[in-house]
Amino acid sequence: MPKILSEAQVDQFRREGYVPRVRVMSEAQALEVREKIERFEKQQGTVLRGDQRHKSHLLFKFLSDVVHMQPIVDAIEDLYGPDLLCWNTNFFIKEGRTPAFVSWHQDSTYWGLSSPDVVTAWVAFSESNEASGAMSVIPGTHLMDQVPHRDTFNDQNLLTRGQEVAVEVDQSKAVRLDLRPGEMSLHHVRIVHGSPPNHSDHRRIGFAIRYIPTSVRQLHGDDSSTLVRGIDRFNSFEHEPRPTEDMQPELVQLHKDIATRSAKILYRGTRIKSYEDSAAKGSYR
Secondary structure: OOOOOOHHHHHHHHHHOEEEEEEOOOHHHHHHHHHHHHHHHHHHOOOOOHHHHEOHHHOOHHHHHHHOOHHHHHHHHHHHOOOEEEEEEEEEEEOOOEOOEEEEEOHHHOOOEOOOOOEEEEEEOOOEOOOOOOOEEOOOHHHOOOOOEEOOOOOOEOOOOOOEEOOOOOHHHOEEOOEOOOEEEEEEOOOOEEEOOEOOOOOEEEEEEEEEEOOOOEOOOOOEEEEEEOOOOOOOOEEOOOOOOOOOHHHHHHHHHHHHHHHHHHOOOOOOOOOOOOOOOOOOO
């Protein structure tokens, strides 16, 4: 019996590739996380940039706590069993009245993982709705194999390569996943999804947590992950330590090393070597 998702939600994920609106923390808790993010940005004099938006749970204890939150991990266990890794985390932040967008794509395109048994918990730290550029999914497209994508390296595209599907998708079937702060949606690694610009006056902050069962492997280089539940009997990834404070010096250096390795995987086949590269695009800039 599922721990937090209903049988109907588990079935929807299997059949349609997503689950909408699951409350995982109160709005007050979500806004507290947002305040901590923005307090750090104010202290450093700029918004989160470059590799700060990648594997951010290694830099900030409060984000590591989110990655390990029982309601979130319970939902992932309902889908993929008790032995689970957090493979990655990424911020998708759209400032108000800006042209940043996410093209229609499958997450699996450049991740290099051995299996499509990958789910994203997309946690809202601000309201995400039609005005602010909420994510939409095309139900059932997760049942397709990996489809061809083209790289655009569009300056306004939040994806690493500005990648977009190179096949026709029926956008009339798209479902928008509106979220209140403290809610999450779940989506499969192969579902086609994207989001338009933020036309509101308010910042939209989404935190994407990528979970995998421990049986999944990285096919294109050395990689790391965080064990969030159960036992890792496969040990295909370097295990990441859990921070005990924000910006812990030894983890800041480890994060930098891990981000460099990760960029080589995601940007393989290009001349880009890191998220800080001037040619790099997307949410990492």
